[in-house]
Amino acid sequence: MANQQRRDEASSFTVRPDGVSDMTVAGLGKLSEALEMIERARGHLYSMHQLVGGGDLMLSEAADLLEKAGHGGWAARIREELIGLNIIEGRWSFQVVDEFDDGYWSTFRCLERGAREDLAAGVRHIYEAEMKEQRRTHGRPGHEARPPSAER
DSSP: OHHHHHHHSOOGGGSOOTTOOHHHHHHHHHHHHHHHHHHHHHHHHHHHHHHHHHHHHHHHHHHHHHHHTTOHHHHHHIIIIITTOOSBTTBOHHHHHHHHIIIIIHHHHHHHHHHHHHHHTTOOOHHHHHHHHHHSOTTSTTOOSSOGGGGO
């Protein structure tokens, strides 16, 4: 029973640091939400990279099949004009992903972390943690404040 009670108490990662205003929590929450959107966009960018790469590899088979079907002109055009073509001037998809990661995404993550560390002692998801405390049923299994691994 003592372990259950400990799991039901708000843990340190759900407690708002002293002096952090509601407006600051709202602003950091919106910044975190924006970062989550960028994380999703990054995932789509990686999907694009894999899909374009896979499609480009299929072009070789398409060209081979067209050549065997007697359409050598089209096979040659696919091989010369399309296979290996940059998706954006000077860049294959991996280069777009790398530039996104090294620039925008890295800068965004750094600024989000810096704001959170400076304004809220580094605590993540204060708004969501407070919402969890308000919405969960204290003492009910499955509504614990923290996982069993946090008891250590």
